[in-house]
Amino acid sequence: MNFLLINFFLISLLLVTTFFIFKTTSLISVVALTGAFTLLCSAIYVNLDAVDVAFTEAAVGSGISTILMVMAAAKLPEGKKNKLINLFPSIILAVAISLILIIIIANLPLLGDPSAPIHLHVVPEYLKESKDFFHIPNVVTNILASYRGFDTLGETIVIFTAGLGVIALLTSNTLNRKTNFKKNKKNER
């Protein structure tokens, strides 16, 4: 019961934060609220027994990503208060998707049910064997580095590609668009 109450409280805080991110126009407060959002999420992960995920979310999601966003927001101009675009179609889309999700969630097994199909397939073997195989008590580490090692390799490749993309974007000064645009602007004057 206590667990459910804490969870409900944290999720309602998340909703309030999302609403304020939606309302604010100042970029730096949007960034700060996003940091608060991810910290709340890591509290939820601790409550749901996912301590490793909470670590990663607090360090990477709320640390590094907030730093990156602050660095970007420092270079950008202040956000302006102007009209929302596509308001009507997006309300229809949001209502439709929430209806679909509610129907799906009603069909899911109950929260914390130990006989749900997700807990029956490969996980019992992982929990039983991994201590004898790798001598590490943390099962998450065992799966991440050994059973699912190729996933982690793929992840590193993705991050490498993203880093290459960021470097290429930030160092290129010879985009066609820019030169054309600047010329046009000068001609107008």
Place this chain on the structure above:
Amino acid sequence: MIGGLFIIITSQNYLKKVVGLAIFQTAVFVFFVSLAKVLDGTAPILTKMANAYSNPLPHVLILTAIVVGVATSALGLALVLQIYKNYETIEEKEIESLELKSDK
């Protein structure tokens, strides 16, 4: 999650769109981790005291996904900075009007 989607579609500011994408992702992660919860279980670190553990497999998937998500938003921020360099604004309507003007 719906809130994140709503922010992506309705806000004009490109930085806010990137933030909306991050919120969308995090909501999906919370859903995944909530599937892994077992009532009366503990964190999946093997000890002699505990007799039930939460499911470690979704935790691993989400660990990977969080890091990939940060890489995605870093790439998005770099794109926003480059757009600002070229157009000197990051509001969608203003860029649209500048484009229309330069076509004539």
